[in-house]
Amino acid sequence: MKIIQASKLARGGWSYIQEKSKLLNPLVLVFGNRLLLANSEVLQDIRNEFPYEDLVFGSTSGEISGSSVNDDSISVVAIEFEKSSFIVKRDNILDHNKDAKLLGEHLYEQMPKENLKHLFVLSEGSFVNGSSLISGLETNMEDSGLSITGGMCGDDARFEKTLASYKEDPKEGEVVLIGFYGSTFEVSYASFGGWIPFGPERVITKSVANVLYEIDGQPALDLYKKYLGDKSIELPQASLLYPLNVTPDGKKEPVVRTILNIDNDTQSMILAGDVPVNSRVQLMMASVDGIAQGANTAANYGMKNRTTAPELALLVSCIGRKLVMSQRVEEEIEHVREVIGQQVPIAGFYSYGEMAPFNGETACELHNQTMTLTLISE
Template identity: 75%
Template structure:
C-alpha cells in the first residue's frame, strides 16, 4: 500500500507529508471545508493537482491528517493498493424522497459481493437519517461484511453538508466504498468517553429521530430545565450535552446529538433514531475523558490484529471538537500512541459516526465518539 497525503488552506500552496509521486489507480479521499468545496475553481485545482479518476469528496467540521486538525482547509489522502481493490457507488437522497432505507438498499445492491471485505460510508449529514441508511445497507446484506463510516459535517453551522464521487460536491449525496481482497485486514472500533448524569428517564413519545416527550413531559422543556442558563445557547449548547439512549431490549446504549430544536411543539431533532420506551439520560464530558475515550477506541481496534495498520480512517464528532477546543489534537495523539506513528492517519470531524459495537458485526450510528477503521494489506 502506498499513501500520499497533502493539505492546503485558501490562497496557499499544497503541503505534502510525503514525497509527491504519481500513484496507479488510487482511491482519493478529499475532506474539506464546505465553503471551499462549493467553489468550482477549488475543485478544478484539486483535480489538476491529483489527476486521478476515483475522487471522493466530503465536507467536514474539521480535517484530520496525522495528529493535526485543520479548519478552513482541504485535506487529501491518496491510497494505492498493492493487491486489493475497491469499488465506489453513489446515490442521492433526493431521488428517494428522502427515504434513507431505500437508498441504502439500492446502494448495497449495486456493490459487487464476491470478495467483499469491508464497506465504508460517506453520507450527507444534514438530513439523512443515519439509522435508516444503515438499516437499508444491512437489509439484504451479509452481516459478516463490516460497515464503518461517517456523516459529513459543516463546522458547527449545521446549515448543509455536501459530498460527491467524481462530480462536484452537492447536497444529498451518499457514497459507498467497497474494499476487496484476501490481502486486506480491516479492524474497527468506536468509543466515546462521555459520562451520563441525572436520573434515567423513559422516552414516551417520538417518531424516528424526533423526540417529543420524556416521562410524559415535553422533551425540550425538560431538557432546558437541566441546562439552566445554557438553554439560551440552544441548539449549539446541545452539542456539549447529548443524550444517552438505550433502546428497549438492548444492553448497549447509543449517544444521540441534538441537531435542532422546535420551540413550537417543544421537540428535539436528533442525529439518529430515538425509539419510544427507550431509557434516556443526559451526558457531559471532560477533555481528559474524551482523550481517554479515543485511546480506548484505538485499543479496541488494535485488539487481535495480525498486522500493524498502514492506514487509519478516523471519524470523530464535532461535539468532541467543541469540548476539547484548543486541546483537540490530544485525542489524535492518544490514537497514534496505540496504533503507531508509521500508520497514516486521515479523517474528519462529523455529524455522526458509523461502526459496530465492540464484538459485533452489526453497524450502529453513533454520536460523540471516536470511530476508527484500520486497514492494511
C-alpha cells in the same frame, strides 16, 4: 499499499506529509470545509493536484491529516492498493423522497458482492437519518462477516448543509459507498466516547424515528431546556456539549445521540439517529481528559486481534468532541497514534455522526460523540 497525504489551507499552497509521487488508479478521499468544497476554483485546484478518476468528496467540521486537526482547509489522502481493490457507488436521497432506508437498500444492491470485505460510508449529514441508512444497507446483507464503518459529513458548527460526491462536484443529499475487496484485505474498527451520564434516568414516551417529542410524558425540549438553564438560549449548538445517552428497550449497549436541531412549535428535538419509544435516556457531559482517554480506548479496541499492522487509519470523530476539547483537540489524535504506531498514516474528519459496530460485534450502529477508527491493511 502506497499512501500520499496532502493538505491545503484556504489561503495557502499544498503541503505533503509523504513525498509527492504519481499513483496508479488510487482511491482519493477529499475532506474539506463546506464553503471551500462549494468553490469552483478550489475544486479545480484539487483536480489539478490529484488528476485521478476516483475522487470522493465530503464536507467536514474539521479535517484530520497526520497529527493535525485543521479548520477551513482541504485534506487529501490518496490510496494505491497493491493486492486489494475498491469499487465506489453513489446515490442521492433527494431521488428517494428522503427515505434513507430505501437509499441504503439501493446502494447495497448496486455493490458487487464477490470478495467484498468491508463497506465505508460517507453520507450527507444534515438531513439523512443515519440509523435508517444503516438499516437499509444491512437489510439484504447475507454475509455476517461483512462490516460497515464511516461517517456523516459536517458543516463546522453551522448546521446549514453538507456536501458530498463521487467524481462530480460536491452537492447536497449525496451518499457515497466504498466497497473494499480482496482476500488479503484486513480491516478492524472501534468506536468509543468517554462521555459520562448524569442526572436521573428517564424514559422516552413519544418519538418518531429520530424526532424526540416526549420524555416521561413531558415535552422533550422543555425538559431539556430546564437542564441547560441559561445555556438553552444557545441551542442547538449548546446541545453538542450535552448529548443524550439512549439505551433502546431490549438492548444492553447505549448509544449517544447528538441533537441536530430543535422545533419550538412542537417542543421536539431532531437527533442524528433514531430514539425509539421506551428507550431509557440520560443527559451526558464530558471533560477534555475523559474524551482524550476515550480515543485511547477506541484505538486499543481497534488494534485488538489484528493479524497485521495497520497501513492506514481512517478517523471519524464528532464535532461535539472537538468543541469540548477546543485548543487541545489534537490530543485525541495523539492518543490514537500512541496506540496504533507513530508511522501509521492518519486521515479523517470531524462529523455529524459516526458509523461502526459496537466493539466485538459486526452489526453497524450510528454513534454520536465518539472517536471511530477504521484500520486497514493488505
